[in-house]
Amino acid sequence: MSSYGLGRRQLLATAVGVAAAWTQVSGNAAAAPQRKQAAPSNSVRVWLTDISADKWVAGQNDVLFTAERTTNPLTIKIDDSVKYQQVQGFGAAMTDSSAWLIDKLSTAERTKLMKKLFDPSTGIGLSLLRSPMGATDFNASGNYSYNDMPAGQTDPTLSNFSIQHDVPYIIPALRQALSLNPSIKIMANPWSPPGWMKTSDSMIGGTLKSEYTSALANYFVKFIQAYGEAGVPISYISPQNEPMGTPTWPGMFLSAYQESELIREIGTAFEANGISTKILAWDHNWDVPSYPETIFSVPAASKYTAGTGWHIYSGDPICQTLVHNDYPSKETYITEATGGVWQDSNQTAFSEALGTWIINGTRNWANGVMLWNIALDPDRGPLNSDTAGIPMLRGLLTIDPTDGRVSYNVDYYALAHASRFVKPGARRIYSNTFGEGSIENVAFQNPDGSKVLIAHNSGSAAKTFSVADGTHSFDYTLNAGDAVTFTYSGPAQSGRTPAATKVSDPTHDFTFESASGPVTVTYDPALLPYQNAIRTGNKLVTYSLPIGASIQTTGRALSRSKWTATASSQADWGVAANAIDDDINTRWSLGHGTTSGDWFQIDLGSPTSINKIVLDTSENNSFDYVTKYQIYVSNDGLDWGSAIASGSGGIGKVAVTLPTRTAQHIRVVSTAASGFWWSIADIEVYGSSRGTGAVAAPTGVSHGLQLKTWTSKEGVRVTAVFNGTADSKSFNMSADSSYTYTLPSGTSAMFTTKNLSSFPTPVFSGVTPNQGMSRSKFTIRGSGFGDTQGLGTVYFGSSYAEIDSWSDTSISAYVPKGVPEGKVMVSVKGTSGGDAGGSSFDVIDPGPALPRKGWTAKASDASQWDASENMLDGNSDTRYSSGTGQYDGLWIQVDMGQTQTFNKIVLDVGGSVGDYARSVDVYVSTDGTDWTKVASAADGQRVHLVSFPTQTARYIKVVNSGNVARSWWSVAEFNVYH
Known part of the structure; x- marks a missing residue:
């Protein structure tokens, strides 16, 4: 595994175990x-x-x-x-660490344990197993692959291939599981191929050298053949675990385009060797659905790709339905999920495992769910001795190798609620x-x-x-x-x-015929924020656009000879002009992780009729792709009004269809936070004097396409189109044929249409607090804003406020960076485009912070990676973190070296946006022994200003007060002011 929610995803707290068997x-x-x-x-x-x-x-x-x-x-x-969907089962991973610990048990205890795990009659009947191919962060020895070579040497013919490492305890564990439950299906995949195949010449980091794509495909062939000869058939593989992560343990970056080519090679090799093992794409988090769809959009790779593997460490399980709807014949599996020290209680751990991963995972089309380590030791290992692994995960079981004691953790019981009763081959109903x-x-x-x-x-x-x-x-x-x-x-x-007389269900199923049998796609309102939206005429049209589908408009790409480009931020080497220079090898880059409110803008030179924009991040860049966005247009570059289109973005080219209009300025605004930077290698704008631009859902299709409609009781009209033919097919999205949608074979499109008149008029009631410093949080109350942000906007003066959450009655947002001190108007545009009004906000500048030379810091709890001194180093990219969930009495303390006079402090979490203290008490002392409480604050946020009467003291202690939070407590910078 390579994320475990680190970095961009907040780290949460305290390990949990259920000691009683x-x-x-x-x-x-x-x-x-x-x-x-x-x-x-x-x-x-x-x-x-x-x-x-x-x-x-x-x-x-x-x-x-x-x-x-x-x-x-x-x-x-x-x-x-x-x-x-048909369910293949539920299970977990037989990692090297898990198998090694199980092997340490006596024969009798091992047999008892394995029966409790796998026997469908006397145990919980686990029926899916994941088996890593080589080293991960969880193995009892150091790094290994099945074809290691001395540094600088290669073996393209794989003459040194061997699975000998797995023979003593991994293969016996797998064989014993199969003997207890012959219906078990095993999935295997590498965290890294042999280091000599990679640019890093190591199992850590790097990417696959293109000259070894065929060798890696044959590596899979040899592995499956060797395991089969050992009595362990492999039902599924994925080419790479977490291909968009490069951790400090074995891992490899693999772009969607590289994985597509690798799958083509593996599929061809399997075909040549009579191997029926299925291939799953992606095998990473919910938040990049465009990655597996990119592979599905390439016919030479898609024909060998059975479906998608998903991990749960960021994103939402609804993305499984999004990809299923786009490519309904593909399978869906949750291939990795784990609890750990970030979960504050048994209740939290159980709810996430059963509620999110199992219930919502299968409701969102999962054919099976696999958790991570079956067993770990009391120290949450063994960890790979060659790497910087992180001892913060929990297995289904805890095995103490010193005395053979086995305890069954909460994840075991969550799995049992499904695995004991839902048999392989069951169908969700x-x-x-x-x-x-x-x-x-x-x-x-x-x-x-x-x-x-x-x-x-x-x-x-x-x-x-x-x-x-x-x-x-x-x-x-x-x-x-x-x-x-x-x-x-x-x-x-x-x-x-x-018997049921009053059943309310906002979802609806559409079933179509395909060459392989019926396929079903599901309308769910929860999908709408992940789709594309256009305000066109008196309607709001939301539609899906699978990777591989396209929308053609009348007209042509406009000349860029008079264009200029600007952006809210840019790296020195990634200036905005690079996106309009007609060179795909240069790019604009934001220069930092994306936040909502970041923007890129082009001036077309004069008012021009426009109806489509294409943003291209290039095939060489799978990281810094366009995420969720809104499109604004303006004639003067000052008044931007409401957004006219929005979408969820994706890897590669993102085509944004616009209602035809005349404008000189176009602005693309990010509406999502991401640890990835945002970049654009090339941007094209299309214009036409033809057509009215009245985009709509199709009312009829031909050429073998299938169309079905449904209207909700609220009046929302949903139209689904499925292409069950062997070729791409097109249909019109407008009455005058100015918008033509092309749907690839085996994919579906869904359109949701709602009259703008049905939206309530948005009303701004007020903002609290009505003052704060840059990057501080405020909440807007009102009504009619829209259930999700969609096309809605919060303006902070002329800037876009960064949105934290958006509902119909409440919006949480942040004061933009760089806003000068003084009063600024905060206003809201609702999803339907209506102006909700606004009110004044007072921006506070705390002034210069006291110099921190000679200061020291300590804490009651600190993680092994994030020392307390980091909060005083002037670098917001480093941080102190507690390493535990927040609790009443957790504290941090700063020694200023000498007595100082001050009246406020600021706790800034930097990029760890969720790891702030929810409530604190502030104490001061002159000697570090006798403390005086000077302030309490219960409105914690990621940049927290706490003011109090002027104090003269040397020491400051900040204590969590009555606070239990799943997140760790982090402070990137601790500043003191007077």
Whole structure:
């Protein structure tokens, strides 16, 4: 693994373990459920996790379906006539560390443990296993591959290939798992190929040398053949673990274009050698869906690519549905997910594992879910001795190799809620769900016809919900944080009044025919922020555009001879003019990680009719691609009004379709934060005097395309188009044919149309606080802003405010950098384009900070990577961090070396935007022993100004007060003012 949420993703806190084994908390709960003799068809078996009672997947008394209708607004309707993806199973990774620890157990204890993990009759029946190909950050020895060579030497024929490292304990563990559960499917992939294949000549860092693409493909062939001969068949591989990460342990950067070529080579080699192993693309986080889609868009690679592997460390599981909808014949797997020290409690760990990864993972089309390490030791290792690994993860189990003690952690039980009951080959079936903060659920039908419903109360209070299947229903009460698995064989009796009378579901399924059988795509309002939006005429049109699809407009690319370009920021070597110089090898670069509000702008030289923009980051740059954006136009370069288009961006070329209009200035504004820089190698603008620009969803298609529509009860019209033919097909997006959409074979497009008149008028109520310093947070209250940012904007004077969160009634944003001291107007444009109004905000400048020469710092808790002295070094790229979740009493202390006079401090987290103290008390002292409390602050934020009466003291201590937060506490810079 290469991210674990580090850097761009906030680090959270405290390790969590469940010491009691399953048999200790629920008797013989490790045994699989046994059917009662002659159980009635309306009987439902119940398996409950009650964390507060230390009860884990424990059998409860049966409940009974009754032939009663239910009016409960929390009614889960089950419908097995609506089927979705086939489920291959649930599991985890047999890493080198896990296998090594299992091997340390006595034969009897090892057998007992393996049965609890894999036996489908007496254990939890794990049916998916991930097996790394070579070293990761978790192995009991140093770096290794299957074809290591001395430095400077190569072996293109792979004459030295050997899996001998895996023979003593990895392969035996895999074979034992297969003997207990022959239905297990194993996925394998490298963290790094042999170092000699890479530019770094090491298993750490670098990228694949193009001359070794074929050799790496043959490396996979030899591995699969060798493992097969050893009795371990490999069902899936991915070419590279986390290809957009280059960690301090084995890893390799691999662009989407490189992976596409590698998959083509691997697929060809598999074909030549009669290997049926499936290939999964990507194998990295939810936040870059354009990476696997780029591979799917290349026919020579797509034909060998079964689907996508996803990790959970950034982004949202809805991106799985986004990619599924675009390419509905491709499979979806969560291939890595782990808990660790960033989770503050058993409850948090359990909710993330069951609620986010398993329930929402499968609701978003996952064919299977795999967690990370099966087992780690009490020190969260063993870690790779050759690398700087991070001991902060939790396995399903903790094995102490010194005494053989095994403890079962919360992730084990979360998996058990699914793996014990949902059998390989099951199909997900229809159930409505109620989302985060309520009853979340997912339903399956096993190959034998039995049904499984997993429900989790992610809210803060107990909830009573109903389950309705056909003509029958039952009620169940689930406490906050608890989960339940129901299993039953009935009832679903047709021909009578359904039991569910009031079921609300904002989603809708469209099913189409393809050469390989029916495919289903899902409309979900949660997808809209990830799609493209245009305000056109009196409508707001939101549409998907799979990588590989395109929209053609009338007209031509405009001459750039009179253009000029500017940007909100740029690196010295990446000036804005590089994006319009007609040279794909030069580029503009923002020069830092993207924040919402960053912008790039072109002046066309004179007012011009425009209808499309194409932003190209070039095939040589898969990192600094265009993320979420808005498009603004202006005639004078001063008044930008409301955004006219928005989108989610992606790797490579991003085509932005615009409603035809005349403008001289075009501005592209980022609306998302990212650790990646933003760059543009080339930008083209298309113009035309033809056409009205009335973009719309298609009303009819031909040439073998399939079209279906649905209208929600709120009046939102959704249109889905599927191309089940063998070739790309086109259709019109406008009545005058000025916009033509081309859809590749096997892909779908979805259009959501809403009348602007149906949007409420946005109303600005106020802003709190109404004063603050640069980069401080403020909240706008009001109504009618729009459920998501979409085309909405917060102006801070003439600047764009960086958006933290956006809802219909509340917007959190930050004071832009560089705004001078004084009063500034804050105003909001709603998603529909309406002007909500605004109010004044007072920008504070705290003045010059006291010099910090000779100062020292210490803390009650500090991570091994982020020392307390970093908060005094003048470098906002380094930081102090606690290394633990925040708790009441956690403190940092600064010694100014001598008595000073001051009246305010500023705690600045720098780039670690989520790791700020939520509430603090500030103390001062002259001797470091006797302390006086001078301030309390409960409105923590990433740049936190705390003022108090003027003090004369040498020491300052800042203490977390009554605060429990999952995030670590970080301070990049600690400044004192007077």
